[in-house]
Amino acid sequence: MRIHHKNRFLLAALAVATAVGVLTGCSRADSSAGPAANEGAASEVRVGFFPNVTHAPALIGVKKDFFKQELGATKLTTQTFNAGPEEVNALLGGSLDIAFIGSGPAINAFTKSKGAIQLISGAVTGGAQLVVKPEIADVGQLKGKNLTTPQLANTQDVALKKFLAGKGLTEQVKITTMDNPKSFDAFKKGEVDGGWLPEPWASRLVVDAGAKVLIDEKTLWPDGRFPSTVVIVRGEFLQRHPDTVRALLKGELAAIDWAKANPAEAKTVVNGALKELAGSALSEAVLDRAFSAIELNPDPVAAAFPQLAKDSVTAGVVKEAVALKGFADFGPLNEVLKAKNLPVVGAPELTK
The missing domain is CATH 3.40.190.10 (Periplasmic binding protein-like II)
Structure with missing residues (x-):
């Protein structure tokens, strides 16, 4: 009798697992069933x-x-x-x-x-610029400075790191990632020397905090786009x-x-x-x-x-x-x- 109950339990468990597998498979975008069908407008x-x-x-x-x-x-x-x-x-x-x-x-x-x-x-x-303290007159003066970007691996973070790599400054400039409002506050307090930031934050640092534009990203792309x-x-x-x-x-x-x-x-x-x-x-x-x-x-x-x-x-x-x-x-x-x-x-x- 114990063996009979055990078999019934295993069969029930197998049935549940199979059902879950089917439901899971149906929910995946990359299901082997092929591309999802057009269901019309979404709710x-x-x-x-x-x-x-x-x-x-x-x-x-x-x-x-x-x-x-x-x-x-x-x-x-x-x-x-x-x-x-x-x-x-x-x-x-x-x-x-x-x-x-x-x-x-x-x-x-x-x-x-x-x-x-x-x-x-x-x-x-x-709409992205490297804005810095007004005393930083050229790229060479970024050595030893602390610059901000909005988040690790975001668009401006990649742009700044690529730019610094091209200038041989990767190991000589500290990059701190922080939310844009925090970058603004940190710059005003003198805790950072600038940042590669999107609008309106580049403009906020320039207009409201006295920063200057060192690099406008437009200058780095064909036709400025x-x-x-x-x-x-x-x-x-x-x-x-x-x-x-x-x-x-x-x-x-x-x-x-x-x-x-x-x-x-x-x-x-x-x-x-x-x-x-x-x-x-x-x-x-x-x-x-x-x-x-x-x-x-x-x-x-x-x-x-x-x-x-x-x-x-x-x-x-x-x-x-x-x-x-x-x-x-x-x-x-x-x-x-x-x-x-x-x-x-x-x-x-x-x-x-």
């Missing part, structure tokens, strides 16, 4: 972005309801982050569907997810809900078009969003300077990404440059651009 889309001027399309899209207007019945849930790596973790953990994010973490997300995170649009170009903010998506979400992704991109373009047509009001809207999300608004001087440093544009500047992948190696963030084939899917964006009679995005080196 909810979870979108991440930063409370920075360099994320103006997202801030305007939310505050002016451009996203909601295009999403219709789909619920929009938003979450803000200080820097890219923590936002990447949210994507990889499945608590976020779409992210406005820096170019460096976008590549990192693609790498960590083994291709399950994809680039779908640009958002903003420009580099992708500071792009849009990425979980590949499974794109497969299941392409209509929702397209709707969000329509909202992004609507926000960009409105901002270009209403520059003064766009600054006011962004400033209001920053006050709500970060606790304080910017002065007019800081806001004007920050906006003058950026361009709102859905063009992801795709040609820059192979170099950005190499920069992560130079910066010591990764050991080898990732192959970017399959990184981007500009299908939804190009459908939106075509509908507005705008040039489409082509990037054979990034797409499948």
Whole structure:
């Protein structure tokens, strides 16, 4: 009798394990069953972005309801982050569907997810500078100094480390990662000598704390254009809900078009969003300077990404440059651009 009960127990346990395995397998984006089927519009889309001027399309899209207007019945849930790596973790953990994010973490997300995170649009170009104490007159005087970046392996962290490596200063400059507001406070107190920062923080250090620009990142790129903010998506979400992704991109373009047509009001809207999300608004001087440093544009500047992948190696963030084939899917964006009679995005080196 004891043997009979034991066998029944083992069979029941096996049945449960099999059922769990089936359910788990069905939930995976990389299931052997192949690409997920198009399920139409999602009931909810979870979108991440930063409370920075360099994320103006997202801030305007939310505050002016451009996203909601295009999403219709789909619920929009938003979450803000200080820097890219923590936002990447949210994507990889499945608590976020779409992210406005820096170019460096976008590549990192693609790498960590083994291709399950994809680039779908640009958002903003420009808007990052190395700002320092006014007595630092040239790059050579950075020796022995302490500079900040928003977070380890974020876009500005990679840019600074790559720049220092190119100048032979990797071992001679201390880099401290801290939240942007803390960088501002630390600079004012004299605890750090400067930082490679996104807008509006570069402008805040210059206007409100007396820093000077040592390097404008625009000077390091062809035609002065580099992708500071792009849009990425979980590949499974794109497969299941392409209509929702397209709707969000329509909202992004609507926000960009409105901002270009209403520059003064766009600054006011962004400033209001920053006050709500970060606790304080910017002065007019800081806001004007920050906006003058950026361009709102859905063009992801795709040609820059192979170099950005190499920069992560130079910066010591990764050991080898990732192959970017399959990184981007500009299908939804190009459908939106075509509908507005705008040039489409082509990037054979990034797409499948």
